[in-house]
Every structure is written in structure tokens, then in C-alpha cells.
Amino acid sequence: MEMRLFGYYLVLLNVKQVIASYPVWWSLAVRHQYSTLATHPILCGSIPGLVPKQLRFCRNYMEIMPSVAQGVKIGIQECQHQFRGRRWNCTTIEDNLAIFGPVLDKATRESAFVHAVASAGVAFSITRFCAEGTANICGCDGRHKGQPGEGWKWGGCSEDVEFGGMVSREFADARENRPDARSAMNRHNNEAGRMAILDHMHLKCKCHGLSGSCEVKTCWWSQPDFRVIGDYLKDKYDSASEMTVERHRESRGWVETLSPKYALFKAPTERDLVYYDPSPNFCSHNPETGSFGTRHRQCNLTSHGIDGCELLCCGRGHDTRTERRREKCHCIFHWCCHVSCQECTRVYDVHTCK
Template identity: 70%
Template sequence: MPSVAEGVKIGIQECQHQFRGRRWNCTTINDNLAIFGPVLDKVVEYGSAEHHQCSPVQPQDYDLIHEGYDHSDTHNGKQPDALHDPQCPTGEVAMTEDMYLGSITTRESAFVHAIASAGVAFAVTRSCAEGSATICGCDTRHKGAPGEGWKWGGCSEDAEFGSMVSREFADARENRPDARSAMNRHNNEAGRTSINDHLHLKCKCHGLSGSCEVKTCWWSQPDFRVIGDYLKDKYDSASEMVVEKHRESRGWVETLRPKYTFFKPPTERDLVYYESSPNFCEPNTETGSFGTRDRICNVTSHGIDGCDLLCCGRGHNTRTEKRKEKCHCIFHWCCYVSCQECVRIYDVHTCK
């Protein structure tokens, strides 16, 4: 489904932005070692039969269809288009083992699951508001009493429906009674919750000559950068957990509890992990690390993007690079800008 694929790509792009100056920079499917790659591979290979495994989805799972939808026309007992796959029997969706990150349970994995889940919820919600999907539309539930000087109008974005689709997409295989599944489900939900938490009122003025005689408002998602910044903060403050085993009627079950009891326990909005991160200095096929060799570093920075830290103490190389740029631009009345082309020389520093 295009909006699901777009959502994962949005998540990847935001992950790359947030970690652009770190040793782990959210490397993607351009290489086989990618830690984020399996998530996108699942979407890219969506039309390939050998990559499919179908998971059952029960009709009651779609009872989240909100007031305002015409059930006789748009629901009709069928699963949403966002989940339908022609290669799967009716009532099932395509899933693959490669969707997730193997046995990795670090805070990087926590962020990946959260940002990918949020990206899917974001893209599906936007697709509904734009009228691109047939099963959903605007959210008509959150009306309430308007504020002074404005009234409800426009198309409020249905983040709850987007979260439902994201939940079916991301959580369908996370039903095992082990700690990794519990961790992934928690972080997926934290990502989706961030979308709902950041809905805000957006308003438009109507009137003659730009006046604001009438103002209509609706619920809107923020720019996804806001979500990325928020989840990056959650990554930095992620809660370390420990695994506990106990027996239930279905057998041995693994659960998670905070490692440090003197800290406030994590909420549904926090990210959790239970394995320490590698240093990502050297290539490692198990962790998806490419290492930092040949990465561009900032020779003047004392932070994580600086050559000392990013290069893991190996030192750095420096080369000169010529770049053509527009310069000496002049505005001419009326109305165009003319520029000259200049060649400038820059020093580029890369890790050894």
C-alpha cells in the first residue's frame, strides 16, 4: 500500500536526519548490513511472492472505524485497503520475518521501531485526510464546542485510524511470549502515541481583503520533524530494562521490568531496551554496523560529530574539494536574479 511504504520511508529519512552526526547514522538498504533495511525491504518487496507470509486479521480488529464513516459503504465487513494484499487470503495481511531487526534489542532498535511505526501512522493519517484512501476520511468525532471567534471546519486528520493501520502492520508478528516482542510492541506503541500527542489545531481566516471575519479550525498533524525531534529525546532518555521469566498457563513468558528501581518507571510514551549498544566503530554484520571509516567528520567540533569521537580515536584524513557555487547574485528590476558561478575550495575531513 503506497501510504504504508511512504510512511516507512518517512521514518528512514527522519532517522537519518536525527543520527546524521553519530557513529550509527541509521544506514539503510543501500547495503546488506543495514540495521533499518529489513523494515523497508518488507515494503519494497511487497509485490514479491517469495517474501510473503500472511498473518490473520480478525474482523473485530476493525471496530475502530469511527463515527462519521458510512459502514455500509466504506467498511462493508472488509479489511482496510491499507492492509489488503492480493497474494494473501481474505482477512490476512502480508508480513515477513525480515520486517524487524533480528535479535537486536538496543536503544537504536527501540528508536527504529518507534520512528517506523510513527511514520506509517503519519502517512496513513495524511492519506486519509487527502482522500487518497477509500476506507477512511476526515475525523468527525473531535468536534466539541468551538472556541471564541472560530468554528470547526476543514478536515481534521484521523490519527486514530492511522495508528490502527500502523498497529496491524507493525505488531502482527510481535505476538511471541518473549522479551524482544514485548520490547518491540512497547516501542511501536510509543511511536504511534507520539502522533496523537502532537495533534494541534490549525486555523484559516476567511473574509474580505484578508480580514479574519470567520476563522475555521481543524485538528492537524505536525511536521514529521517535530515527531523525530521528540522521539530522539526519548531515545536519549530511554529506559534500560531487565528480562524476567515466569510461568503462565500458556508456558514460560518473558516480561520486562526497569533495571534501576530508583528511576521513575517508563510510561507508554517512553522507549525501552535491554541490551547495551555496541560502539559502532567497526563493521559488524550482527549489529548492522558499517563502522565509521570514510565518514565525514567535523574537525572543529568536540561533540559526537567531531573527528576525535566519530573516528573512534583512529585519526582522520583531509583532502581538498572544489565545488561550483552561485555567487555575486544581483536582483534586476523587474524581476529576475542573475548570478555568476564561482569555484570554491573546501577541506573535507574523513575518518581513517
């Protein structure tokens, strides 16, 4: 009995340690019990890892919590797309509060990217939800009512990216209020993700006129496709700035700040990603660092990039097997209006890392 109690307290201790050091509210995006947020009410207190400010936000703005969850989800999906051919492929772990495992425990480039893309996802999702016109607390951006351009006028629903960014800032940054280097890094990268959306806002227009002519156009302020944000943040990941941690005393006590490690390089701007820990070796399986390794990962034999068999397999070589796949072929368009196809068997070579 005493041993069971001891084990129970150890589990509680581990959960508290995870919650204290990890944004476990990201589990909103993947855990089964939160997948019905949009259709079923949920008790905010049942969401693990919420700090008091997030808990108050959840209770006061329950209407937009499904969009918060959806924002984290599209951020994670974009992460997995961007890193699909790399040694670290943004894998999530089921039934784990820390959905990325120990990978994000360190202040690495990977941590920088995930924070940026998740915060951007929340801002993006909230902004799009408000523009749909069904929310009570937000709607279209009414500031774009000034002088139109030549050949067009303001119309439609301009997306209120300022409101989406504010929600992301209030919720995603709520736990990043500690005077340590990791909080400073997370705040910086969260904001860089949100600014990526702001910088890519553009005019979207619709033509009006006889036979679809563009005699008159109405335009509104719109977010880009989220893939554009993912591509942009992936470039920022590749050029992320390495920082050093400096400690200095203030009236509130010791405070950690970040400064560029290499003075000869251009200092990072608020739009750049920053980190200060080296990334682990993702070639081999290592539970301590959260690396799954690249064994059995599919690689591209003809590529000389990171997705190629030489680099992705870390020099260990690869195995090749053949697969037969049944696919549609010899498709013909019939007027009007359907397509008929035959079914063919094709043989593919599949290469996987040793």
C-alpha cells in the first residue's frame, strides 16, 4: 500500500514538473477528449497545464476556445509538413501531456519553430473565425474604410488580424512571465510567429460587372494561406540566431536576458527566431532527448538534400523493397461531364533507412 502511494506521488510529481516546464495546453490539439470542443462544452479546469491567466481567459471567452484548439492543431500540422523529410519530423506522442516529448525541453531551433508556428496558428484561426461573422465578441476589421485604390473599393470582410494576434498574445504568452532566459526566448518566438501573419496580409478582391468583367472590384484585407506562413517560418528556422544567456540584477531580483552570441553577425530582429541550446542528434533513438531516430524512415534515393538516403540515414545505408500499388490510370474525360478510369498495378521501389 505504501509503495503504491509512493508511486502515485511520483506520478503526480512528474506531471507537475511537466506542467511547470512545458506548454501542455498544446494537447488541446491532439488529445481525444478535446477533439469535440466545437460541439460540446468543456470545463476549463479539465484542460491540463493552464496557468491562472489562461484559466480565466478560457472561462471568460469560451466561445473562441475551439478556435484556439484548432489554431494549435494547424500549427502542429504545418510543422509536420515543413519537417516531413528531415531527421526531426515534428512527431507528436499520443497519451502524453508533453505532446512532443523531451524534444522541446531544451531551448533549441526546434523549440523556437514550434512556439512560433503554434502561436501563429492560434492568431490565424481566431482571425478566420471572427471573419466568418458568427462570433459575438469579434467580427470584421472596420478600420479599412479609407480611400480606396484605383479601380477598386473597400468591401467584403477585412480580417481583423490585430484581434487574432491579441488573443494569441494573451493566451499563448500567459505562462511566459518568468524572469528567465527560456521565457524571454518563448515570448520572442511567439511574437515572431504572429508578426509573420501581419507581414503577409494582402488585398483580396472580387470582380463585379457584366459577364464577370472587372469593371468594378471590391477588396478586403485577408490573411494568406497558412502554408505561406509555414514556408516563411521554416526559412526563419534555417537562419535562426544563436543567443547567449546573460544574468543581471534588477529591483525584482535576478533576471536573464538574451544577447547575440556572435557580434560579427547581424543582430536578430523581432521577426527572426532565436535559440541558445544546440539541437540533439536526431540520427539515433534517444528517449532522454526525445529523438526517435531515423531507422525505418523512408528516404529519397535521388535527392542530395536532407531527405536523401545519405543524409537522412546518417550514413548507415538504406534498404530497398518493391511495392505493388493499384492506382487509377488511362483516365478519359467524357462530355459532359464525368471521368472514367481504368485501374492499373504499378511497382515502386521504396527505400528505408537502416
